[in-house]
Amino acid sequence: MQNILAAIRTMVTLIFLLYASWSDYKTREVSNNVWILFAPPAFTLTFLELLFYNPSLLYLYGLCFALTSAFAITLFYLGGFGGADAKALMCLALALPFFPKNLLTPLSGKISIISQNFLPFTVFSNSVIIAAATAIYIFIRNIVWHKKSGTSLFGGSHQKESFWRKILVLITGYKVPIKKLKEKWHYYPLEDVKEKSENELQRKLIVMLNEKEREAVVERLAKAIENGKIQDMVWASPGLPMLIFITAGLITALLFGDFVWMFVSFLFR
Numbered sequence: 001m002q003n004i005l006a007a008i009r010t011m012v013t014l015i016f017l018l019y020a021s022w023s024d025y026k027t028r029e030v031s032n033n034v035w036i037l038f039a040p041p042a043f044t045l046t047f048l049e050l051l052f053y054n055p056s057l058l059y060l061y062g063l064c065f066a067l068t069s070a071f072a073i074t075l076f077y078l079g080g081f082g083g084a085d086a087k088a089l090m091c092l093a094l095a096l097p098f099f100p101k102n103l104l105t106p107l108s109g110k111i112s113i114i115s116q117n118f119l120p121f122t123v124f125s126n127s128v129i130i131a132a133a134t135a136i137y138i139f140i141r142n143i144v145w146h147k148k149s150g151t152s153l154f155g156g157s158h159q160k161e162s163f164w165r166k167i168l169v170l171i172t173g174y175k176v177p178i179k180k181l182k183e184k185w186h187y188y189p190l191e192d193v194k195e196k197s198e199n200e201l202q203r204k205l206i207v208m209l210n211e212k213e214r215e216a217v218v219e220r221l222a223k224a225i226e227n228g229k230i231q232d233m234v235w236a237s238p239g240l241p242m243l244i245f246i247t248a249g250l251i252t253a254l255l256f257g258d259f260v261w262m263f264v265s266f267l268f269r
Contacts, residue, residue, distance in 0.1 A: 042095035068093035108257035127249030173237035190235035
């Protein structure tokens, strides 16, 4: 019966996170109803399983939820997380506070101490590593595009931008036609234009854009392209939601293990 409860908790968690990820990708919004429906069964199933089979772990369950909630809320207020991301981690702490070792053994063959006692933190660290991997992909894509097209990555006034600003743009976005930026609202411009005079236009790279400013920036870029002042290829970020990486972090944690622990173990063999 314990294994059945653990299997149900794991499946329920995956179903809710996959749906939330899909919703976040399609609309960039996740209804609060998702978390309202997810949290009660997550808590009930976990609490009953621990109460009947491992009552000594109830205190650790409460500690895991408290630490995960504090971490998620802190990241949210620091701007590192969206509201849905924070709620996802908190619900994950309710449903899967510990690695379901009775059900699964990761391909790495080892379950880290963190995964055994605070699985949401392993999920988060895995998600950050996966997100970093996408940055490597975007960087390589930009270099390949540059070599194939023979076009400068940072021409004109972009050349005056700082080295680190250019690097941030290179790993978070790529050049797209203005039409795509208009049609795909989840793309965010990574550059803006400003008219210094009637015949002089200044382009600047931006790495943090307020969502409320998006349309105004896109309109300025479109007007500059229409007037022939800049080419029809502008820097933009696809803006993949963190919730997708959190879901990927959970799947990889269950199937492969704790990436950070694997790396540290490799270093200290």
